[in-house]
Amino acid sequence: MxxxxxxxxxxxxxxxxxxxxxxxxxxxxxxxxxxxxxxxxxxxxxxxxxxxxxxxxxxxxxxxxxxxKAYITSDGGWFMxxxxxxxxxxxxxxxxxxxxxxxxxxxxxxxxxxxxxxxKRRSVGVAASTDHNVIELTGSDRPGLLSEVSAVLASLKCNVVSAEIWTHNTRVAAVMRVTDEDTMLAVTDTVRLEMIKERLSYLLRGNNLSRGAAMAEASGTSATNTERRLHQMMLSDGDTEEFHGHVPAQPQRPNVTVRNWKDKDYSVVTIRCKDRPKLLFDTVCTLTDLRYVVYHANIDASNNQAYQEFYVRHVNGSPMNTEAERLRVIQCLESAIERRVSEVTIHELIKGNFARIIFL
The missing domain is CATH 3.30.70 (Alpha-Beta Plaits)
Structure with missing residues (x-):
């Protein structure tokens, strides 16, 4: 100061x-x-x-x-x-x-x-901690992709410490923490890191050349929540776009509506869907990353069903002014709710030589 x-x-x-x-x-x-x-x-x-x-x-x-249940209000300079x-x-x-x-x-x-x-909430940058590298991957999903990625990393003498992987709408996003196989520390050789990036990017591109693939090496010390980062990666990768190929049918699709309350200059976002763990995190994460502020909300989850009602404005203070904006918010929230249906978490305890894999 x-x-x-x-x-x-x-x-x-x-x-x-x-x-x-x-x-x-x-x-x-x-x-x-x-x-x-x-x-x-x-x-x-x-x-x-x-x-x-x-x-x-x-x-x-x-x-x-x-x-x-939750009741949220944040008008003025204080929230409760x-x-x-x-x-x-x-x-x-x-x-x-x-x-x-x-x-x-x-x-x-x-x-x-x-x-x-x-x-400390900023997106991760290109760097590495001393104990591991964080590799972020997005690309085309297909059967056997996880095995192929693991094989490439193994051939480059990288040990996977942990990985969290989401798939949705033929796209895949992963946040992986890797170490050098010999030192159990972060890989620091820039030539080797470029080789990892080149081979994984080629692998993730698959047959869908129009959509492409991406890989970034991120800071191992970033405090960005991994699940929030996966939402950001999939949103940026375009998993909300309509895909005309084969997509497994959803047994119960979320019902998301948006209307404007003109008297109060709010947009009212209403979500009705099957309840599941972390649902509220996923929807609020998406609204936040789309740059909306929640001023009031009413949340209720009972009998395996969830009801969420948000009164929001854009960070610039305005409600949703166009039909295109309204449809994008609906599309992004639907995708956020569906992504976690296909979730893989891998943890490898190096000292105990033990791997734990969770499929959701």
Missing amino acids: SIDEGYGPTWDSDDEYDNFIRKMNPPSIIIDNDSLVDATIVKVGSANEYGILLEVIQVLMDLNLVIS DVFNVTDKEGMKLKDKAAIAEIEGYIRKSLGADSRYMPA
Whole structure:
């Protein structure tokens, strides 16, 4: 911070200003375990800023909490989110020590020094940490692709530490963490990294030359949530575009509608679909990455069905003004809901020589 004569303090960056605002307005966390028989109420209030709702939902997701209901309001400079949560078995929280830990974790995660600060939410760049490389892949999906990618990396003496892979609408996106086979550290040889990029990009292109493929080496220290990054990659890759080939039929497609509430200058986004874990994260993540701000929301998940209603405006303050914009939001939300149907997570515990693969 510096002082300009006659004008008071000026800030060297938006990040420093955001840090100041958070320190002056620390989050308010209230956990009520008495009001409801079947759920624990988590109330979170803090200074309002773009993307804060997604941060709160991500923290609850990190804690393996299931959100059954939520009421969200963020008009003005302060937001208040109320969540009814349970554990994965659908039970309210009972352990007082665990509840205290949850409160502390949320407070720390949303505070001024948290990993969710805007400066740390930027997309990853071209770099590497000392312990692993992060490889991001997008391309055409096909049977056996995962085996082929693994074989290429093995031939280049790379060890896959972990990988998360999504497929949707004939496209695939993956975030893989790899190390050098011999040193178990990040690959630093630029020639070798270019060879990895060239061979994997060729492999992912497949027979669909018109769509192409992409690979990027990203920073191993980035705090961008892997699942959010996969949403961003698939959105950028165009998996929302209509495909006229063979796509497996969806047993129950999401019902997404958008209408404008002209009296209040809001666009109202309504989602009805089958409930599943992390659904709220996926929809709020998509709205955030499409540059919409959620001012109010009502969330209800019961009897295996989900109802979500969002009152949104674009970051420029306007509702959706064109039919094309409305249709794009609907299309992107439908894709975000469907992507996680095809999800692969791989973790390899190097010291124990053990691999764990989860197919969803």
